[in-house]
Amino acid sequence: MADIMMPNLDGLSLLQTLRSDPQTREIPIILLSARAGEEARLEGLAAGADDYLTKPFSARELLVRVEVTLKLAQMRQEATQREQALRLEAETAKAQVESILTSIRDGFYVLDRDWCFTYVNDRFCEMMALSSAEMLGRNIWELFPPAIETEVYGHFHQAIRDRTPNQFENFYPAWERWYEHRIYPSPSSLTIFVAEITERKLAEAKQHETLTLLNAIGDYSIDIIYAKDRAGRLLFINPAISNYFDKSVAELLGQDEFFFIEDHAAAEAIRANDRSIIASGVAAVFEEPVVIDGNVKTFLSTKAPLRDVDGNILGIVGIGHDITDRKLAEVALADRNQELDSFVYTVSHDLKAPLRAISNLSQWIEDDLQGQLPPDNQQQFQLLRTRVKRMELMIDSLLLYARAGRQEARSETFDLAELLSEIIDSLAPPEGFTIDIQPPLPTLTTKRGFLNQVLTNLINNAIKHHTSVTGHLDISAIEHPDYHEFILKDDGPGIAPESQAKVFDIFTTLKVKDNSDSTGIGLAIVKKIVETEQGTIRLESSLGEGTTFYVTWPKSHGQ
Incomplete structure (x- = not known):
């Protein structure tokens, strides 16, 4: 006061x-x-x-x-x-909004009633390749004159006039880019969110081209071509489906397997395969049996993930190829092979029995007439038994050849060096014969039994057919992207050029026929096994300079 x-x-x-x-x-x-x-x-x-x-x-x-x-x-x-406090809150809120507008992926800007920029965020500046200082206060149509000739001009004026939000896409020819605009008018301004969608539009165009091509292929394909969403509903199906199910394409679109496959166990198995593709994101091949009208149809289905432009998995795409006839043929072939095995075994047994009788009988006659047979007759009896033995070997070899590559064998992982060591130990090369194994040798995942049979035959041939008291075999391996190559090089007598094309033929031998150790079927068995496993075998040789065998063995047999 x-x-x-x-x-x-x-x-x-x-x-x-x-x-x-x-x-x-x-x-x-x-x-x-x-x-x-x-x-x-x-x-x-x-x-x-x-x-x-x-x-x-x-x-x-x-x-x-x-x-x-x-x-x-x-x-x-x-x-x-x-x-x-309210002013502080307002300033904080304004700062937060500006921070959000600055950090969002979309461009954001505000125009006043005179079409001048009153706010632009960093993303919009980046998209326009201009700074905020170069845009704020400037008229949008003066700054970007080409936009007047586009639908942007009409949409903006309509939003101001009608005061209604609007959303549209447009192509800006000056920059050859696509943009998506979301417009929100107010009495005093126009707020716009803009996103560049050029990549999406290009991807959509590509997808459209792909779908057009897919439709063109699907219309004439005998295979079932389809696309499904993550829930298993059909997004696309070609007319080939009507060859198996009494439904039209229009009826099937939007439906899942349970709608048209009465065999619900098969439908559930198909759905499980689809889920595995979505979960792994990797393409795969399945055999999918389905009961249709009481008959089993088997489809070889190749399935892959269906992705959007950002790589997100939307569902699957697939091609179903009817392999019913092939499966029936495989069953029939398996039955025939079993019959063949039984036949070959029976023939082998029935042929070898009299041969053994002939050999035994000749030996008994020679024993009974010991001291009475002239040397020529004794030699003839010996020749008789030698040829009987050779005949038995040929029958055994024929049985091996018939079975080569057809036995059930599972893949296993093993060290090639260990396999070679076991083979060499079982063959027991003579003292003067040396075998060198060149490192490095790979670890393989394949059918060990088949590869063992191939390498055993080739190594045994190098030992057995060497003409010197000393000999050498060099073994090495080269790894290629899709296969392994095994190289076996000996210093034996070699093979004449005119004989090289025949060494893989059955019953072909370069030794005299009376040599009981050679039936001429070993390399034929090797070739049959290698080709069954989708590999190759070839040789290089010159007389007096040894022989080199080259064997290719696929890394992923059957895939």
Whole structure:
């Protein structure tokens, strides 16, 4: 409280001093004066006083005025604090919004009623290859004149006129890019989100071309071509489906397997295969049997994940090829092979029995006539038994050849060096014959029994057909992307060029026929096994310079 008529520093001067100092600016001030009248009171309030009290006044009036002034001051202070808090919240919210608009992947900008930029985010600046300073305050149609000739101009004006949100896509020829616009009008401005969708549009165009091609192929394909979503519903199916199920393409679209496959166990198995493709994201091939009209149909189904432009898996695509005839042929072939095995075994047994009888009988005759047979007759009996033995070997070899590559064999993982060591140990090369194995040798996953038979025959041939008391065989392996190559190089007598094409023929031998150790069927068996396993075998040789065999063996047989 200050009296206006105080000496030295009057009340009005004190009031001005207090109001000019930030630390005392908010202190409530009541001016006291003997001057009455509305003019004096207004003068004091205009100077910044909270109240004006005219003398004389009672103590009660003074207390009431002070209390009211304090309460009003407190209310002003609280109002000021609330205003500051709201202002801070607004500034924080504005900063958050600007942060969000700056960080979003879409471009964002605001135009006023004069089509001038009032706000642009960083992404929009990046898309336009301009800074915010180059755009703010500029008219959009002056800054980008080619846009006037596009549908953007019409959509923007319509949004302002109708005050309705709008969304559209457009191609900007000047930059050869596609954009998606989302427009939100207000009475004073136009807010736009824009995203570049060039890659998506190109992908859609490519997908459209692919679908068109797929339709063209599907219309004439005998295979079932289809696409499904993650729930197994058909997105695409070609007319070939009607060859198996009494449903049209229109009836099947949007349906899953259980709608048209009455064999629900088969439908569930198909669904399980589809799920495995979606889970792994890798293409695979399945044999899928289905009972149709009481008959089993088997389809070889190649399935792959169906992805969107961002690589997300939307479902699967597949081709089903009817292999029912092939499966029936395989069953029939298996039955014939079993019959052949039985026949060959029976023939082998029935042929070898009289041969053994002939051999035994000749030996008994020779024993009974011991000392009475001339040397020529003894030699003839020996030749007879040699040829009987050779005949037995040929029958055994014929049985091996008939079975070569047809036995059930499973793939296993093993070290080639260990396999070669076992083979060499079982063959027991003579003391003068050396075998060198060149490292490195691979670890294989294949049919060990078949490869063992191939390498055993080739190594045994190198040992058996060597003409010197000493000999050498060099074994090495080369790894290729899709197969292994095994190289066996000996220093034996070699093979004449005119004989090289025949060595893989059955019953072909380069030794005299009476040599009981050679039936001419070993290399034929090797060739049959190698080709059954989708490999190759060839040789290089010159007389007197040894022979080199090259065997290729696929890494992933059957795939």
